[in-house]
Amino acid sequence: MAKAKSAFVCTECGAEYRKWQGQCTSCQEWNTLTEVKLASARPGSGTTTGRAGYAGDLSRDVVDLSNVDLSEVPRLSSTFAEFDRVLGGGLVPGSAVLLGGNPGAGKSTLLLQTACKLAQQRRILYVTGEESLSQVAMRAHRLQLPTNGLKMLAETSVETILAVAEREKPEILVIDSIQTMHLEDISSAPGGVAQVRESAAALTRFAKQTNTVLLLVGHVTKDGTLAGPKVLEHMIDASLLLEGGADSRFRTLRGQKNRFGAVNELGVFAMLEQGLKEVKNPSAIFLSRQEEQAPGSLVMVVWEGTRPILVEVQALVDESALGNPRRVAVGVDQNRLAMLLAVLNRHGGLFTGDQDVFLNVVGGVKVLETSADLAVLLAVVSSLQNRALPKELVVFGEVGLSGEIRPVPSGQERIAEAAKHGFLRAIVPRANAPKQAPKGMEVIPVDKLSDALEAL
Numbered sequence: 001m002a003k004a005k006s007a008f009v010c011t012e013c014g015a016e017y018r019k020w021q022g023q024c025t026s027c028q029e030w031n032t033l034t035e036v037k038l039a040s041a042r043p044g045s046g047t048t049t050g051r052a053g054y055a056g057d058l059s060r061d062v063v064d065l066s067n068v069d070l071s072e073v074p075r076l077s078s079t080f081a082e083f084d085r086v087l088g089g090g091l092v093p094g095s096a097v098l099l100g101g102n103p104g105a106g107k108s109t110l111l112l113q114t115a116c117k118l119a120q121q122r123r124i125l126y127v128t129g130e131e132s133l134s135q136v137a138m139r140a141h142r143l144q145l146p147t148n149g150l151k152m153l154a155e156t157s158v159e160t161i162l163a164v165a166e167r168e169k170p171e172i173l174v175i176d177s178i179q180t181m182h183l184e185d186i187s188s189a190p191g192g193v194a195q196v197r198e199s200a201a202a203l204t205r206f207a208k209q210t211n212t213v214l215l216l217v218g219h220v221t222k223d224g225t226l227a228g229p230k231v232l233e234h235m236i237d238a239s240l241l242l243e244g245g246a247d248s249r250f251r252t253l254r255g256q257k258n259r260f261g262a263v264n265e266l267g268v269f270a271m272l273e274q275g276l277k278e279v280k281n282p283s284a285i286f287l288s289r290q291e292e293q294a295p296g297s298l299v300m301v302v303w304e305g306t307r308p309i310l311v312e313v314q315a316l317v318d319e320s321a322l323g324n325p326r327r328v329a330v331g332v333d334q335n336r337l338a339m340l341l342a343v344l345n346r347h348g349g350l351f352t353g354d355q356d357v358f359l360n361v362v363g364g365v366k367v368l369e370t371s372a373d374l375a376v377l378l379a380v381v382s383s384l385q386n387r388a389l390p391k392e393l394v395v396f397g398e399v400g401l402s403g404e405i406r407p408v409p410s411g412q413e414r415i416a417e418a419a420k421h422g423f424l425r426a427i428v429p430r431a432n433a434p435k436q437a438p439k440g441m442e443v444i445p446v447d448k449l450s451d452a453l454e455a456l
Contacts, residue, residue, distance in 0.1 A: 006035050006036060007035075007036055008020050008021075008033040008034065008035055008036070009033065009034060009036050009188075009193050009194050010024040010026065010027060010029065010032045010033055010193070011032045011033075011034055011192065011193050012024065012027050012029045012032045012193075013026050013027040013029075013230065014193045014197060014230060014231055015027070017033060020033055020035070021033065034188060034192070034193075034194075035187070036186060036187060036188055036194040073092055073093065074093070075087075075089050075090030075091060075092055076090050076091040076092075076093070076118070076122070076171070076172070076213065077090045077091075078090060078091055078114045078118070079113075079114060079117040079118060080110075080113075080114065080267075080269075080276075080278050081278055081280065082253065082267030082268060082269060082278040082279070082280075083110070083114065083253065083267060083278075085265055085267050085305070085306075086240060086253050086254070086255045086258075086261075086265045086266070086267040086305075087238060087240075087255075087258070087260070087261060088238075088255075088258055088260045088261015088262060088265070089260075089261060091172070091213045092213070092237070092260050093171070093211045093212070093213055094207060094208050094210075094211045094212065094213070095207070095213060095214070095237040095238065095259075095260065096200075096203070096204045096207050096208075096214040096216065096235070096236040096237050096238075097213070097214065097215050097216065097236065097237065097238045097239075097240065098178075098216045098218050098232070098233070098236045098238070098239045098240065099111065099215065099216065099217055099218065099240050099241075099242060100217075100218040100219070100220050100239070100240070100241050100242070101220060101241060101242035101243065101244075102220055102243075102244075103219075105242045105243065105244055105251060106242060106244070106251055106269070106271060106275075106276050107176075107177075107217050107242055108130075108131075108139075108176055108217065109139070109143070109275050109276055110242065110253075110269070110275075110276050111126075111174050111176065111215055111217065112126070112136065112139060112140060112143070112145065113143065113145060113275050113276060115150055115172070115174055116140060116145040116146055116147060116150055117145070117146070118172060119146075119148075119149040119150035119151075120146060120148075120149055122171045122172060123151070123168065123169065123170045123171050123172075124149075124150055124151060124170055124171065124172045124173075124174070125151045125153060125164070125165060125168050125170035125172070125173050125174070126150060126151065126152050126153070126174045126176070127153045127154075127155060127161055127173070127174060127175050127176065128152070128153070128154050128176050129154070129155065129156040129175070129176065129177060129180030129181060130176060130177060130180055131154075131176075132154060133152050133154050136152065143274055143275040144274060145275075151168060151170065156180050156181055156182055156190065157181075157182065157183075157184070158181050158182065158183050158199045158202050158203065159183065159184060161175075161181075161203075162202065162203075162206055165206065165210075165212070169210070170212060171212060171213065172212065172213040172215065173203070173206075173207065173212050173213065173214050173215070174215045174217075175203060175214070175215065175216050175217065176217040177216070177217035177218060177219060178196055178199060178200055178203075178216045178217065178218055178232075179191045179196060179218065179219050181195070181196075181199040181203075182195050182199065183195065183198055183199055183202065185198075186198055196232060197231055197232060197235075200216065200232050200235055200236070201235060203216070204235050204236065216236065218232070220241075233256075233257060236257075237257075237258070237259045237260065238255065238257060238258045238259065238260065238261075239255070239256045239257040239258075240253055240254070240255055240256065241253070241254050241256055243364070243366070244271070244364060248364050249270055249271055249272075250268060250269065250270055250271070250279070250285065250363065250364065251268070251269045251270075251271055251276065252266055252267070252268055252269075252364070252365065252366075253266070253267035253268075253269065254266050254267075254366075255305070262305050262306060263305075264304065264305055264368065265304065265305030265306065266282075266304035266305055266309070268282040268285070270285075282309050283308075283309050283310040283311075283417065283421055284421075285363065286309065286310060286311045286312060286362060286363040286365065287299065287310055287311075287312060287421065293388040293389065293390070293391045294388055295382050295383050295385070295386050295387055295388045295389075296314055296315040296316055296317070296379050296380070296382050296383030297312060297313075297314050297379065297382070297388070297389070298312070298313055298315075298375050298378055298379040298382065298389055298393065298395060299311070299312050299313075299375075299393070299394045299395070299418075299423070300312075300313055300371070300372050300374075300375030300376075300394065300395055300396050301371070301394060301396045301414040301415075301417060301418055302365070302367050302369060302371060302372060302396075303369060303371065303408070303409060303410050303413075303414065307413075307417075308410065308413050308414045308417040309365070309417075310394065310417060310418060310421060311361055311362060311363060311365050311367070312361075312362040312363075313331075313332075313359065313360070313361050313362070313372065313375050313376060313379050314359070314360045314361075314362060314379065315357065315358070315359050315360075315376070315379035315380045315382070315383045316356075316357075316358040316359075316383055317352060317355050317356070317357050317358075317380055317383040317384040318355060318356050318358075319354065319355060319356070320354055320355055320356040322356075325352075325353065325354060325355055325356050325357070326356045326357070326358070327341070327356075327357050328356075328357070328358045328359065329358075329359040329360075330359065330360045330361065331359075331360060331361025331364070331365055331366050331367055332359060332361060332366075332367050332372060332376065336370075336373075337357065337359055337376065339401070340373055340376055340377050340380075340399060341357060341380070343377070343399055343400075343401060343403060343449065344377055344380065344381070344449070346403070347402070347403030347448070347449050347450065348377070348381070348403070348449050348450065348453055350381060350384060352380070352384065355384070357380060359376060359379075359380075369408070370398040370399075370406075370408070371396045371397065371398060371408040371414075372396070373397065373398050373399035374395050374396060374397035374398070374399055374405060374427065374429075374449075374452060375395040375396060375397075377399060377449065377452075378395055378427075378452065378453075378456065381453065381456070382456075389456065390425060392422070392423050392424040392425055393423070393424075393425045393426070393427070394418040394423040394425070394426045394427075395426070395427045395428075395452075396408060396411075396414055396426075396428060396432075397427070397428055397429040397432070397446070397452075398429070399449060403448050403449040403450065404447065404448055404449075405429045405430070405446050405447060405448060405449065405451070405452065406429060406431075407429040407430075407431035407432045408429065408432065411428060411429070411431070411432025411433075411434075412432070412434055414428075414432075415428065415432075415434060415437075415438065415441070415443060416438060418441075419438035419439075419440070419441045423441065424440065424441055424442060425441070425442045425443075425444065426441065426442070426443050426444065427444045427446060427452055427455055428443060428444070428445060428446070429445065429446065429447075430445035430446060430447050432445075433445035
């Protein structure tokens with residue numbers, strides 16, 4: 001028998017060391033190294049067995065790049081148009097997809113709905129490591145899902161799962177969740193850095209070699225990042241995050257990494273008694289505004305993946321009773337809010353240094369692009385002056401440090417989306433102004449922040 005080797009792995013970042021030391025030099029954390037026993041390859045064999053214990057054939061033909069088949073790989077529809085949008089058009093055979101999210105966000109519900117519907121035409125193996133088979137069956141019955149044809153397995157051993165998958169030969173393999181899986185060769189407990197990394201590596205290798213779609217459920221930490229080593233996100237092909245609190249009806253599915261489609265694509269779902277239902281017109285649900293317009297409220301157009309979405313931003317500016325006024329932002333970067341307030345003071349002539357500024361993007365949407373800058377500033381000005389803005393007004397544009405209004409991508413599509421929802425006026429960067437405005441809509445192009453304030 002080959003002599004068992006061991007390594008010391010950091011539980012925070014996954015870095016490996018040959019011997020124990022007090023501090024991890026990669027993440028600078030103390031006392032995070034744990035010993036992990038590694039299974040070495042058998043000498044003289046034609047295959048290599050990694051720490052995962054899964055044998056992979058190394059005999060591969062070398063192919064010239066010009067001879068690679070360029071025909072598009074056929075995708076499998078997930079039966080959810082919003083899910084397919086985030087994936088880039090559907091599930092790709094041989095790909096590994098990691099779905100993360102907070103507890104109760106609906107990760108297992110989304111995959112169970114997808115698996116039950118797809119099982120009517122395709123071979124699917126659903127592996128649950130957190131729930132019993134009866135619990136999954138009760139959920140499927142409560143959601144009124146078709147249960148015939150879906151193969152279920154309650155197991156946490158990766159070796160057993162791979163053996164069953166070899167026998168069943170599924171087209172789609174669902175693992176719920178990767179944090180509960182373990183390998184016999186790894187001495188650490190399930191959920192540890194080494195177990196998560198090696199279990200994901202073994203399952204991904206199987207998916208690549210058998211052309212199987214692998215769907216993994218991943219937990220997140222308290223700060224919203226995926227639990228486990230960072231190398232887990234490098235191994236998989238697509239990383240999706242299902243966001244939404246228990247107090248909200250809506251869930252947003254955002255792509256953080258996708259080798260087969262666009263990143264930052266957004267899918268919107270509504271959590272109902274029958275499970276998750278896709279929202280085909282997200283702008284309509286984010287624009288449920290009051291009849292009487294209040295100061296500090298404004299609609300902006302953000303670009304998510306391949307489509308524009310209209311969302312409402314609300315600002316509240318109030319005199320501060322503290323020596324250090326508060327700056328609270330929900331849905332946008334707080335540091336960018338502080339920068340925009342400095343631009344407003346310098347180039348707009350409005351001082352907010354003695355005011356508390358609170359900002360919120362309605363609907364729980366997280367705005368990651370800079371096209372919301374102008375709308376944020378105009379909402380702050382509206383609240384500061386206690387004057388409501390017109391309800392039919394829509395705004396977008398990036399604000400520079402010198403007070404200039406910079407253009408943003410896909411300006412024409414943003415204006416067309418606003419016109420489709422009945423907006424009559426738009427304040428946009430001059431470079432994004434169309435040659436001919438949509439019928440019934442007035443487009444006001446601006447070059448500087450002062451021009452935008454005058455247009456109000």
